[in-house]
Amino acid sequence: MEENYTFGEVMITEEQIKKRAKEIGAEISNDFKGEKILAVGILKGAVLWMSDLIREITVDTQIDFMAVSSYGASTKSSGVVQIIKDLDTGIEDLNVIIVEDIIDSGITLHYLRDYLLGRKPKSLKICTLLDKPDRREADIKVDYTGFVIENKFIVGYGLDYNQLYRNIPYITCLEEVKTV
Ligand code: IMP
Ligand code: MG
Secondary structure: OOOEEEEEEEOOOOOHHHHHHHHHHHHHHHOOOEEEEEEEEEOOHHHEEEEEHOOOOOOOOEEEEEEEEEEEOOOEEEEEEEEEEEEOOOOOOOOEEEEEEOOOOOHHHHHHHHHOOOOOOEEEEEEEEOHHHHHHHOOOOEEEEEEEEOOOOOEEOOOEOOOHHHHHEEEEEEEHHHHO
C-alpha cells in the first residue's frame, strides 16, 4: 500500500457484482435471442467482470480482448488512447459487445466505438461494470451498466492504481491520508 493512501469503505461487494452479472447476462441473452455475439473485453481492468458476465450469457458467445492505454501512472486521464493489442479476428457481421470496467471521461470508449464501427460489425453495444457520469467529457451511450457510482477513485475487482489492487474481490476506493 502506498503510504499516502488508504482504502475507503467497501462500496460494492462481490455478491452484488455477481447478481448484476446475472441480470445483465439475462438481458443480453434476451436482446440477442437466436443470434451470436462477440464479447470484447478491454484489458486489463475488465477481466474479472467479463468472466462473470459471459458465464451468465446463454446465446452463442465468442470472446476476444483488446488492450488500450489512456492513462499513465496517475489517476488523471491524458486523453490519449493508444491501441496496445487489437482483436485477433475480423468483426464484420458480428454482434459486438465491448465489455469495460469503468467509464469515466468516456474518451476511451468514444474512441474504441468509432474504431470498431469502422470495421462494420452487425451491431455494437457497450457494457460497463461501473459508470462515473459526473466525469463525462465525451458523449457516449452505454447499453448495459452494472453500477452508477459517485466521483471517487475506485480500485478492486480488476481496477487498479499503479497496476495494484486488481485482485481485491470487491470495489473500494482510495482515500488520501491527510498528514498534519
Ligand atoms: P475514460 O477514458 O476516462 O472513460 O477512462 C476509462 C479507463 O480509465 C478505465 O478503463 C480505467 O482503466 C481507467 N479508470 C477510470 N476511472 C478509474 C478509477 O476510478 N479507478 C481505476 N481506473 C480508472
Ligand atoms: Mg481500463
